[in-house]
Amino acid sequence: MHDLRVLREQIDLLRDGMRRRGVLDTLAPVIDRGQAVERERRTLIQAVEERKAQRNAIAQEVAKRKRAKEDADDLIAQGRALGDEIGQLEQELGSTEAELNRALLEIPNITFATVPEGGEENNVIVREWGTPRASAGVKPHWEIGAKLGMIDIERASKVSGSGFVFYRGKGARLVRALLNFFMDVHRDEHGYEEVWPPLLVNRSTMTGTGQLPKFEDDAYATRTDDLFLIPTAEVPVTNLYRDEILEADSLPMAFVAYSKCFRREAGSAGKDTRGILRTHEFDKVELVRYATQENSGEQLEALTRHAENILERLGIPHRRKLLAAGDTGFSSAMTYDLEAWAPGVGAWLEVSSCSNFADYQARRANIRYRPGKGEKPRFVHTLNGSGVAFPRTIACILEHYQNADGTVSVPDVLRPYLGTDVLS
RNA sequence: GGGGGGGUGGCCGAGAGGCUGAAGGCGGCGGUUUGCUAAACCGUUAUACGGGCUAAAACCUGUAUCGAGGGUUCGAAUCCCUCCCCUCCCGCCA
Numbered sequence: 001m002h003d004l005r006v007l008r009e010q011i012d013l014l015r016d017g018m019r020r021r022g023v024l025d026t027l028a029p030v031i032d033r034g035q036a037v038e039r040e041r042r043t044l045i046q047a048v049e050e051r052k053a054q055r056n057a058i059a060q061e062v063a064k065r066k067r068a069k070e071d072a073d074d075l076i077a078q079g080r081a082l083g084d085e086i087g088q089l090e091q092e093l094g095s096t097e098a099e100l101n102r103a104l105l106e107i108p109n110i111t112f113a114t115v116p117e118g119g120e121e122n123n124v125i126v127r128e129w130g131t132p133r134a135s136a137g138v139k140p141h142w143e144i145g146a147k148l149g150m151i152d153i154e155r156a157s158k159v160s161g162s163g164f165v166f167y168r169g170k171g172a173r174l175v176r177a178l179l180n181f182f183m184d185v186h187r188d189e190h191g192y193e194e195v196w197p198p199l200l201v202n203r204s205t206m207t208g209t210g211q212l213p214k215f216e217d218d219a220y221a222t223r224t225d226d227l228f229l230i231p232t233a234e235v236p237v238t239n240l241y242r243d244e245i246l247e248a249d250s251l252p253m254a255f256v257a258y259s260k261c262f263r264r265e266a267g268s269a270g271k272d273t274r275g276i277l278r279t280h281e282f283d284k285v286e287l288v289r290y291a292t293q294e295n296s297g298e299q300l301e302a303l304t305r306h307a308e309n310i311l312e313r314l315g316i317p318h319r320r321k322l323l324a325a326g327d328t329g330f331s332s333a334m335t336y337d338l339e340a341w342a343p344g345v346g347a348w349l350e351v352s353s354c355s356n357f358a359d360y361q362a363r364r365a366n367i368r369y370r371p372g373k374g375e376k377p378r379f380v381h382t383l384n385g386s387g388v389a390f391p392r393t394i395a396c397i398l399e400h401y402q403n404a405d406g407t408v409s410v411p412d413v414l415r416p417y418l419g420t421d422v423l424s
Numbered sequence: 425g426g427g428g429g430g431g432u433g434g435c436c437g438a439g440a441g442g443c444u445g446a447a448g449g450c451g452g453c454g455g456u457u458u459g460c461u462a463a464a465c466c467g468u469u470a471u472a473c474g475g476g477c478u479a480a481a482a483c484c485u486g487u488a489u490c491g492a493g494g495g496u497u498c499g500a501a502u503c504c505c506u507c508c509c510c511u512c513c514c515g516c517c518a
Contacts, residue, residue: 041474042473042474042475045473045474045475045487046474046475046486048474048487049473049474049475049486049487049488050486050487052487052488053486053487055498055499056486056487056499058498058499059442059498059499060442060443060499061498062442062498062499063442063443063498063499064442064443066442067442067443072498073498075498076497076498076499077498078498079497079498079499080497081498082498083497083498083499202508245434245471376471377471
């Protein structure tokens with residue numbers, strides 16, 4: 001969410017930001033309306049506060065007279081009239097602020113100047129690692145996974161519906177191995193605090209990270225408690241310090257959390273649905289960082305490297321893609337996608353998306369820090385990225401390490417976790 | 425699920441319709457004093473949103489904020505209603 005001041009003081013910057021995202025045409029009316037409503041709001045605030053000041057003065061005077069045992073009926077009548085007026089004005093102010101809020105919530109973050117303009121055709125591959133294996137003779141992961149008894153999609157659909165997976169036998173153990181491997185590396189080598197978050201969160205939390213109100217249809221909700229199943233650990237972990245003021249020397253903060261992620265995937269039917277590439281429930285290790293305005297840029301580089309490091313250690317060929325403005329997520333100011341090569345599917349699979357939200361998320365979640373003693377609090381910069389998502393990584397492992405006889409070699413780093421060299 | 429006790433500033437803790445943005449203490453910051461450390465004493469100590477002044481601050485000024493939201497009242501931390509959270513006891517439960 002933007003500071004409402006952008007509507008007053010940085011309107012050109014805002015317009016340009018929307019232009020670079022390619023959404024200026026759609027959002028121009030919203031911005032114009034927002035600008036007008038922002039002015040309206042200030043006029044109303046002045047009107048209300050003027051009357052409140054009068055009312056307060058009258059109340060003081062009433063108190064004084066009462067103490068002196070004097071009559072104050074005339075003042076009381078004045079105060080009552082003012083009260084009525086204030087009530088009306090406040091109602092107007094309320095609806096004006098609601099409208100302003102709606103407008104602000106519709107405007108996405110302004111991407112950094114270093115982010116290319118335009119849509120996904122302008123995405124840039126900025127880094128490549130490893131040699132993608134040729135697809136010839138490589139079976140897709142769903143075939144291999146089924147054959148090795150690791151993945152059972154048919155029975156999952158019986159038990160839960162389409163878009164769910166049973167991991168079984170070595171498949172289940174592989175999930176557990178990845179979990180431990182990811183967490184160990186990020187905690188021991190990259191210095192993250194390990195967090196095990198709740199998977200059900202309340203409405204304020206979902207609103208804090210921007211899942212609500214706009215994307216309520218994408219989330220699973222509980223029937224009786226107004227709780228939501230998290231779509232990513234980003235939600236509970238970023239909200240850890242919601243409504244708090246942190247000390248400057250506690251920054252940067254870095255958290256790594258494993259969680260199940262629950263997504264209805266409303267509207268994405270038919271896209272990447274084969275195998276385990278898009279399911280309603282999947283596992284992910286998420287990296288979350290709180291930074292200052294000064295160092296969030298380098299923090300994004302560090303976080304992205306941490307995620308890449310996992311893929312390198314697994315030996316999976318991958319690339320880093322800087323997303324163009326139009327392809328960058330709503331709240332993000334800059335995003336790198338990490339894509340791993342799946343030779344069986346014959347596609348680059350997004351296994352991580354690393355973003356710097358600048359203060360956009362923190363303003364909404366009200367997470368601040370005090371830069372120095374006696375200084376005014378400022379919003380932190382929040383960052384997050386997968387480190388990494390399990391199902392697509394599993395797909396890549398099953399395909400990249402596939403042997404001619406249908407078995408799959410286990411990447412070196414996973415052998416101690418998996419207790420075997422080969423999946424057969 | 426049933427019953428009790430609570431939520432006040434960075435923290436602890438008073439206050440029970442007006443003189444309370446909030447006593448007192450701790451902590452923080454600034455200062456005075458003292459060979460150093462320490463102590464003592466004095467001062468100071470929130471956030472948000474407006475307005476004025478400004479290049480921008482500082483500053484001045486208004487409003488709001490005592491878990492959240494409504495209500496009563498000329499006036500609410502204080503009274504009423506709804507909700508949330510914490511805590512204790514009983515029941516149930518992995």
